[in-house]
Amino acid sequence: MNTKMAKRKSYSEEFKREAVRLLVTRGERPVSEVARGLGVSSSQLCQWQRRYADVAATAVNERGESKDEELARLRREVSILRKEKEVLKKSMGLFVRDMQR
Numbered sequence: 001m002n003t004k005m006a007k008r009k010s011y012s013e014e015f016k017r018e019a020v021r022l023l024v025t026r027g028e029r030p031v032s033e034v035a036r037g038l039g040v041s042s043s044q045l046c047q048w049q050r051r052y053a054d055v056a057a058t059a060v061n062e063r064g065e066s067k068d069e070e071l072a073r074l075r076r077e078v079s080i081l082r083k084e085k086e087v088l089k090k091s092m093g094l095f096v097r098d099m100q101r
Contacts, residue, residue, distance in 0.1 A: 011040070016048045016051075016052060017052050017055045019034075019038050019040065019045060019048055020045075020048050020049050020052045020055045021055055022034055022038070023045055023049055024049075024055070031045060031046065
């Protein structure tokens with residue numbers, strides 16, 4: 001009888017949370033590639049993602065903002081762009097009217 005059992009590798013909570021953060025902010029890289037780079041299985045990484053959903057929810061992007069912060073920033077930018085577009089439309093109308101005179 002073989003009493004020698006495979007040791008199960010244990011990871012710190014910090015490692016798991018960082019792995020989830022990397023997974024969420026991976027960009028175009030597949031889960032398997034992220035897992036391979038960390039030396040864990042894809043299924044283990046997905047399990048950690050479910051367990052540490054709070055990390056996934058607050059993961060920051062390249063600019064250092066959470067998804068909620070990014071959404072708010074993008075909404076502000078859209079609002080500004082819409083206003084600029086309206087100003088340009090009015091300007092073009094005035095310009096065309098002056099050209100027709």
